[in-house]
Amino acid sequence: MSLRLLAAAGESYETPDSGLFWQPLFGSGAFAVTRPAVVILLSVALIAWLLVAGTKRLAVVPGRKQMAVEAVYGLVRNSVARDIIGSREFLRYVPLLFTLFSLILVNNLFGVIPPVQYPTMSRIGFPIALTLVVYVIYHVMGVRRKGLGGYLGGLVPSGLPKSIVWYVWILEFLTAFVIQPVTLALRLFGNMFAGHLILVLFITGAEYMLLHGDIGLKVVSIPTFLMAFVLTIFELLVEFLQAYVFTMLAATYIASSLAAEH
């Protein structure tokens, strides 16, 4: 509503839209080096530094840094990998899951951490790339475990009435090969995209009202700033949660590919 008031007053406020996310730093077109590309490289350097610093002097009684690294690693190793994939063969998947979790978490948190303030995963190419890795791994491990026929046949659980087996096979095939990867990528992308857009809208809107509005709008900008603050806290929660959900679902997909029977 306040935006409409501004428009009526002859001022112009540009509502942030999806164009906000296209930020080439140098170069142009498909091969431009963009802001998210730089951010993800920065995140890799940061994660490597944190892990090396946190594990340099390993001790039985851990120091603060080691404790922090172990807490994150323990979360992925025990609460995600071991509990979902099972204690017999979860270990070989821990490096993948820990990489996914730490990479997504740091890149998501970059969405609100100044001066980066760009959630890499709001460019859909990044979630798609991560999803492709998971997609290839869970299908390849399933086929290796059971053979191609066994894997495809194993999509249907046993004990169903014969009349609906054909339908369930198509349904489960569609679920495992299309729906699961697509929703995995879109969930992460959509959360980061929408969250960032909302934050930018509230913060730039409040700033515009404060600097360019009349006295009424200046007053209204205060609750708007407050709301931006609350939403930033909420966004932090979403950023952590989405990193966790992505990792947990990757583990779930691997586990159900390996399971003796769905």
Added chain:
Amino acid sequence: MTDEERPARPPEDGGGEPPPESAAWRVTSNLLAGVLLGGAVGWGVDRLLGTDFVVAIGLLAGIALTLYYVWLRYGTH
């Protein structure tokens, strides 16, 4: 007992049946797949026959069959 001493799950459980919570995610994906599958079949039949109502029947049939399957698989034991 520390974390190291306690076995995470019984040893015979190592085969890796995913925990029951993961069924919730799977059911959601199944339902989505069911709607798309029924809708796609109905839409295809509509294109073939030049009609415009089979897509609605397909959507409903897809939802119904999928709900039935979810009930059979998760609701009956």
